[in-house]
Structures are given as C-alpha cells and as structure tokens.
Amino acid sequence: MSDWFRQAADGRITLTLHIQPGAKKTEFAGLHGDALKIRLAAPPVDGKANEALVKFVAETLKLPKSAVNLKSGQTSRRKVLEVQGAEVGAIAAFASA
Numbered sequence: 712m713s714d715w716f717r718q719a720a721d722g723r724i725t726l727t728l729h730i731q732p733g734a735k736k737t738e739f740a741g742l743h744g745d746a747l748k749i750r751l752a753a754p755p756v757d758g759k760a761n762e763a764l765v766k767f768v769a770e771t772l773k774l775p776k777s778a779v780n781l782k783s784g785q786t787s788r789r790k791v792l793e794v795q796g797a798e799v800g801a802i803a804a805f806a807s808a
Contacts, residue, residue, distance in 0.1 A: 780794075
C-alpha cells in the first residue's frame with residue numbers, strides 16, 4: 712500500500728495530500744514526497760480551495776460530498792482527507808491519473 716493513503720479496519724480511507732491552489736485547472740499531479748499532489752483551479756481564499764478539493768475528490772470517486780471529510784490542514788497546503796465508501800483501487804489510481 713502507498714504512503715499517501717491508508718485504509719482503516721472500518722473501511723474509511725485516509726488520504727495525505729499536497730495542494731496547489733490557483734492552478735490553471737483542477738487535476739491530479741502525481742506524488743509529492745509522501746503525499747498525492749492535486750492542483751486546484753480555486754484560489755486559497757475563504758475556504759474556496761478546500762470546498763473545491765472535497766468536491767473534486769467526491770466527484771472523481773462518484774461519491775456524495777458528505778462522504779469526503781477534511782480532517783486537517785484547513786489553512787495549509789498539506790491536507791488529510793477521510794473518505795467513506797470508496798474502493799481502494801479507485802483511490803490508488805489517483806497517483807497515475
């Protein structure tokens with residue numbers, strides 16, 4: 712299993728992410744150390760980047776936004792998300808997207 716995600720016994724998956732807000736488009740950008748890098752078009756103002764991140768991950772996994780929770784990093788580029796109801800294979804595919 713990769714360093715940037717872990718699955719708990721109850722099925723929840725924790726993602727460690729490095730975020731680049733204000734990018735030209737929202738996309739996965741490979742690995743950045745022990746985190747998955749995601750470029751977000753949204754600016755880091757008034758929580759817009761955090762909202763865009765949750766929406767992007769939820770839509771990519773075809774889950775409701777309520778299944779994706781920002782656990783830490785509200786004001787940091789390094790964020791930890793908790794995802795419920797996702798397949799590990801779908802998460803692992805993020806790194807090669």
